[in-house]
Amino acid sequence: MAKKRRKFTQCPNCGYIFEEVNNFCPNCGQENHDLNVPVKHLIAEFFEGTLHFDTKAWITLKYLILKPGLLTEKFNIGQRASYVPPFRLYVFVSIIFFFLLALIADNSVRLNGGKPNSEATTVLPGVTISTNQNDSLIAAAADSAALEKVKTITQDSKELQALQSEIGENKFASEFADKFAKFTSHGDESKQKLFKNLSFMMFLLMPFFALVLYLYYRKQNRNYVEHLMFSIHLHTFYFILLMVAMLVGQLLPTLEFEGVVFLIMGLYLYFALRQVYKQSYLRTFFSLLPIGFAYLITLAIFFLSTIFVSVLLT
Template sequence: MKKHYRSDNSCLNCSTTVSDKFCPSCGQENLELHEDFLHLVLHSVGHYFHFESKFFNSIVPLFTKPGYLTKEYFAGKRASHLNPISMYISISILFFFLFTANSNSNKKDILEENATQENTAVNTAADKQSGADTYTILNNAKAVSDSASTRNDAIVYTAPTATEPDTADKKGTTLSLVDEDSLPQSLKDKLKKVMDDDLSGQLFLNKLVSHFPKIMFILLPLFALILKLVHIRSKKYYAEHLIYSIHVHSFLFLFGSILIILQWILPFISGWIMFIGFIIMLWYIYRSMRNIYRSSRWLTVYKFFMLAFAYGCLMLLSGSIVVLATLYTM
């Protein structure tokens, strides 16, 4: 249906003179304000499908053509695709939501399992105590009966106290991953609790994993800096490495979201899902580096391992900081 454009050539948004259908300053379309319901609906739907077109023009090549969006962005073809930062923020919000939901689900399972084990232990202890009390009553009755005939004091058998399993050996076999002598006492106590108590250990690991998306968000600009150093002879600016990093992390987050959903649907092969997903992620980074930096195959492999080593060290350092912070907040 034909759109109704205003005869006045002054933009209603910024007052710039409009020589055609769109304002050359702010880009607003110079449409009539008073239009019927059908025009309003069609106009809104048109904007929706325009966004949908940009969405599919970005998401499909993000998966199928590693490095394509970065090349298109710096070739000036930006109007047909989503803005890299906007796309990254939207995808990361989705990933953080699914990741947190998955962590909370695991935490709930851990708490329910622990509650079941505690109830079982309480019932077992109650049964043992009941049997011990019965044994005591019978022996007391026998002692009283014997005292009537022998006029001796009754021999009273007290209930044997339930003994806990010897935990010394269990604690002695606990492997110490750090030098505890160099840690403050408060941290030693928390570390001991995490290592000795199964529930605390599981909750600690669960909470630690939940911080992974935040670490990735912080490491994004550092990833671009490592790329700049690895390709030190390249004439690319840091901003170009950053845009490439944003596209790579957008793929990793979106693909990670798909893996989480597949784990929910197919929990019996979750290990295989994560293994295959990890291989695909490694291949995607290698392939995108090859397409963007145009290096030879073996030089790309060499730089890929340099990037992986440096990025792994950064993740290890940041992970250690998060471990300490998680211990102190438990």
């Protein structure tokens, strides 16, 4: 879809008199496009420029959600003009995902934070934010006077003394404990840092998972880029699925559907592998087991590393 321009007759930057065909000023290079318009026009242009939010986008999303692996297959065989490029689609969806994640996490803490006995709030399947006010060890650790009081009360505990001695002998563990207490006591600042690092983690996870696929399917003599496109489309779908799960969780907080989400993730990966790598259903199933296991292990390592690095950078 061609960009709809609101053209000037004269360049506002250098005064050059435009001809009808001039989309850019031949004299200074400035774009011949009037941006002094209502906000709704700017929003529409953002979607157009970022995602080409037209028929191309809807077809792309339809194939991505309903036909696992088909977009990857079309990209690999060169049928690309009719669909949103994988990187652009991933960036657009991931921005919305992390914005929604931060919004829901902040809203959950704000709503439950004032309740004395509030329980942990689920933000994602398997990921919760604790808002229990009775569990205030972090605040106590940040308060030196309270910490001294805790030490006095429990000074006869041999287990605690042994633990303190062990931590005291390990300088790194002691420094990390201090940083962790500082990290968890900073609330919104730490949360935003963690979300930022998580987005970077996912960006690194995609090529790493593509490497796992490249090694597993090395006998098919595929280029690494083909596996990378598979990984990008897979994680884009996962983001969309988790966004739906978060919204459903907000509307129906008593509904337990984590198992359904993980089941959909597994089935999507299975059918995507079947579509792209052209193995039989049985062989695809036996391929899914090591690939899925390697993915879960990699995801756990990347996630824990992200938390570790976030704490160290506090």
